[in-house]
Amino acid sequence: MADIIYTLAGKPYLNITNQCPCACTFCIRERHGSVGDAGSLWHQTDPTWHQIEQALAAFDFSRADEAVFCGYGEPFAQLENLKRTAQWLKTHYPKLKLRVNTNGLGDLIHNRPTAQELKGLVDALSISLNAPNAQRYAALCQPVYGEKSFDAMLSFAAQAKAFCPEVVLSVVAVVTPEEIEQCRAIAARLDLPLRVRALD
Ligand code: SF4
Structure with missing residues (x-):
């Protein structure tokens, strides 16, 4: 089974999904089998909330000052588990800073405004801008939604x-x-x- 939680330079990372609507030409998934101390970051199928909760309970976050949602997929693709995981961490480790690294396409994935759903659950969002315009973005990130993805990502950032x-x-x-x-x-x-x- 793939790692749900792994560490990189001592920091815990949460790998809750392998789903992503993009196929970025520079994606680390295409160049490295795993990251940090992870054995594998490729799930057979995305973990259920029960499996994620078991992984959270088995990991000691007490010495970490930050945990990051970033794995081999887009965290907003599993929005319910993202929210449940963040809530679990806020309940059990209230001082832990939570950051989500996202492509900012949550609104297109779910066909509704999504950034606000993390209100009170996360402390930081890192959103991949990646390109200066829609055409270049589509060429580099190859989103399934095409060129409208760029404006959707900017709108997500403004909401966030x-x-x-x-x-x-x-x-x-x-x-x-x-x-x-x-x-x-x-x-x-x-x-x-x-x-x-820098390119990883
Ligand atoms: S958005 Fe992230 S996970 Fe998805 S293809 Fe691009 S770099 Fe990879």
Whole structure:
């Protein structure tokens, strides 16, 4: 069975799904069999809430200051389990900071506004901006929803700002320096910081 919780540089990460509506050309899933101390991050089928709860109970989060929802899939693809997991952690480890790394396509996945559903449950959202426009985004991330994904992701980011204490946009340094500057301008328009990530 794949790891639901793994650690990387001592920090716990939550791998609750392998589902994702994108096929990013730079996705770590295509280049590495696992990450950190994980044996495998590929589930046979996505874990049930019962399996996730068992993994949470078996892991000691007491020495961690942050846990991150980030695995071989998009956490919003399993939104109910994302919310239940965050609630469980907030109940059992109230001081633990919770961050979700997301592609920001939750609204398209569920056909409703989704960012607000994490209100009070998570402390930080890192949203993959990835590109300066819809065409480039579609080429790099290959979302099943096509070019409308870019605007949906920006809308998600704007919604998230209203309730989440810390929202950051990110771009992987596989795009050109000019495109990174264009991404920086988009982030500035949304009044959000931009994090430029090296390719893992
Ligand atoms: S959104 Fe994340 S998990 Fe999905 S394909 Fe892109 S990098 Fe991989």
